Amino acid sequence: TLKQARERAKALLASVLDGQDPAQNRRLESExxxxxxxxxxxxxxxxxxxxxxxxxxxxxxxxxxxxxxxxxxxxxxxxxxxxxxxxxxxxxxxxxxxxxxxxxxxxxxxxxxWGYLPRLHDNPTAGITLFKEEKRDRWLTGDEMPRVAEAIAAEANVYVQAAIWLYLFTGVRKSELLNAQWADVDLDRGELRLPDTKSGRTHYVSLSLPAIELLSRVPRIAGNPYVLPGHKAAQHLVNIDKPWQRIRNRAACDDVRLHDLRRTVGSWLAQSGNSLHLIGRILNHQQSSTTEVYARFGQNHLREALDRHGQQILDTAGKSDFNDLLPQISRSK
The missing domain is CATH 1.10.150.130 (Tyrosine recombinase, N-terminal domain)
Structure with a gap:
């Protein structure tokens, strides 16, 4: 563009003024x-x-x-x-x-x-203003779950079916599940070992009874170490996003991404009254701030706790009638 040409011309002029040799620079550029x-x-x-x-x-x-x-x-x-x-x-x-x-x-x-650039060369990304981003706030609702279950059942590949259910049961990340091997699964202890996680440390996933029952039914392929084998010999399932797109379309949940299944686990746990600390441990969050997105789902649980607390105060104080709390107002009516 004209603007780019002007910038390059200015750079060339500056190099001349600095005593540099344009011919020498061109030779270096060729290398x-x-x-x-x-x-x-x-x-x-x-x-x-x-x-x-x-x-x-x-x-x-x-x-x-x-x-x-x-x-x-x-x-x-x-x-x-x-x-x-x-x-x-x-x-x-x-x-x-x-x-x-x-x-x-x-x-x-x-x-x-690594020395590919002159020492004082500017990074061309400097000064680029990124687009504003908002944290996703999408998870599967109770109304959507039956449709998703029906859509999963319509998939022909049993390993795709198992993968989606396991994402919903465990909340593990996409690659963590795809790379899971049978050597890391202990059905007796109800545990899945993830040696290579985003946090950089080994994570032990507690398996619920539904997850254990499902894993016990997943067919194993001789010579393939992966829980979710792919079409190629000794390789795991790949490109799980494509079947998920089919599933979400059939279930009329077009805006739900695969990673939102992980958010579904966190959201449902929070709505059931579980602590943020527990949810963070289950999802293997490194920072507590990551888990705080689920805090608002615990509001009903907090309200129920305060309802019980308020009633206990009233019972202990012997105040069964709310009018007794503000007697002056009650007498003036």
Whole structure:
């Protein structure tokens, strides 16, 4: 664009004024890594090594970033380029636009640390204003659950059926369940061991009687260690989102995402009067603030407790008639 050309012209002029040699700079630029090469390094040296969600990074890189800038030099991507991409994605997917910018910010931070960029080079994501986000507040209601149950039963794959029920019974995260192996299931103790969780520590999931009964009926495949085997030999079930989309459409719950099943567990536990501390432990939350979203579901339970408390006060005080609480008003009527 004209604006980008002007920015690059200003940068060239500034380099000349600083005593730099444009010809020398062009030679160095010819040896510079492309953005696609930087992405490869980011995935291999950082994402796959340190992030459980590296596949999300890989998907965004291949879908959003490589097609746009793959052959460009690493230093040839400017804030205006990133801002335009963020705007384009955000027209339809504002949350995805934010995640893409955050990923790009991490990629360039690593580029600086690894020497792909000059020491004082600006991160092209600097100054990008992210779209406002609101925490999702969606879970399955009691009215929706029978329709969901009927929609689950309509699925042909027994492992898909088992997966959705287990998400509802346990509240575990999508990847945690898909990666679960029979070696980590102890039906006698009623326990599922998750060695690789988002919190970075092993988590032991207590299995309810319905979960135990369901797991005892899930067919096991010889040579496949996974609780939910996929079509490929010795591999787990993948792409559970597609069957969930079919299920939610049949159940007329089009806006319910797979992760909302986890929220359903937390919400239903809160509405049953369970403490936030207990819910946090069940869902393996690292921060108590994450669990606080369920606090409002406990309001009925709090009201019932205060109703009992108030009645106890009245009984102890010998006040069975509410008019006795404000006798002056009662006498004036």
């Amino acid at each position: 510079e890594n492309t953005f696609s090469e930087l992405c490869d390094s980011y995935l291999e040296r950082h994402a796959k090594v340190h992030k459980r969600t590296w596949q999300d990074d890989e998907r965004r890189i291949n879908k959003r970033l490589r097609p746009r800038w793959g052959t460009q030099r690493v230093t040839a991507i400017y804030q205006t380029d990133v801002s335009l991409l963020h705007h384009e994605i955000g027209k339809q997917y504002p949350y995805e636009a934010n995640r893409t910018v955050e990923l790009l910010k991490s990629i360039y931070a690593k580029a600086m640390a």
